[in-house]
Amino acid sequence: MILLVGGEKGGSGKSCMAQNLAVHITQKYQANVLMVDCDPQRTTSDWIQARNNDPNLPLINCIQLYGKIRNDLLSLSERFDYVIVDCGGQDNLAMRAAMSVATYVVLPLRPKRRDLKTLPHMEDMLSTCKMVNPKMVATIVLTQCPALPTQYKRILEAKEVIESFGLRVLNAITFCRNIYDDSEESGSSVLEIEPDGKAADEIRAIADELFAIPPENSYELN
Numbered sequence: 294m295i296l297l298v299g300g301e302k303g304g305s306g307k308s309c310m311a312q313n314l315a316v317h318i319t320q321k322y323q324a325n326v327l328m329v330d331c332d333p334q335r336t337t338s339d340w341i342q343a344r345n346n347d348p349n350l351p352l353i354n355c356i357q358l359y360g361k362i363r364n365d366l367l368s369l370s371e372r373f374d375y376v377i378v379d380c381g382g383q384d385n386l387a388m389r390a391a392m393s394v395a396t397y398v399v400l401p402l403r404p405k406r407r408d409l410k411t412l413p414h415m416e417d418m419l420s421t422c423k424m425v426n427p428k429m430v431a432t433i434v435l436t437q438c439p440a441l442p443t444q445y446k447r448i449l450e451a452k453e454v455i456e457s458f459g460l461r462v463l464n465a466i467t468f469c470r471n472i473y474d475d476s477e478e479s480g481s482s483v484l485e486i487e488p489d490g491k492a493a494d495e496i497r498a499i500a501d502e503l504f505a506i507p508p509e510n511s512y513e514l515n
């Protein structure tokens with residue numbers, strides 16, 4: 294399976310999401326996981342380096358790829374159970390190439406106006422890639438959501454805006470929690486630092502909801 298975590302807007306926690314999903318998949322399925330870092334900022338590569346320096350953490354493989362990576366991903370998917378691609382916060386050749394072969398595409402967005410403004414372009418990009426890869430399951434997940442109950446309306450409104458573009462948005466979300474930053478800096482994950490914590494539950498809920506969507510029944514864009 295090829296899982297792409299990408300999107301046009303920077304700062305929405307794409308690398309953090311990719312890293313935590315990689316740990317979750319490794320734990321739950323005892324899978325051989327490869328992370329592909331397509332972001333020039335090397336966020337995931339640096340995370341892997343910090344992780345591999347800690348003998349107490351299970352090893353996760355990682356390579357860097359840029360540009361026309363379609364054939365590379367297809368080849369790697371034959372050697373690994375899961376290939377998780379972390380693309381940077383911009384529309385680029387690597388992200389479109391990954392979309393053309395990905396089983397699942399996860400697009401993290403914050404429930405903020407400047408993030409939601411990227412939706413028209415993202416919808417256009419996904420529509421184009423669906424012509425090449427019709428079984429692709431594309432989902433948006435809201436991240437770094439405000440935890441105050443008075444702000445929950447903002448989350449619901451963001452979901453309504455996303456759905457107005459004919460895009461699927463997961464019910465599961467992540468809230469703004471320091472543990473996400475703390476775990477990333479140490480090469481770990483929220484599932485390992487606090488396995489019974491709320492953040493770990495958020496990652497599991499996202500993965501469970503995502504993988505419950507079979508590719509053959511992928512959402513049709515309007």
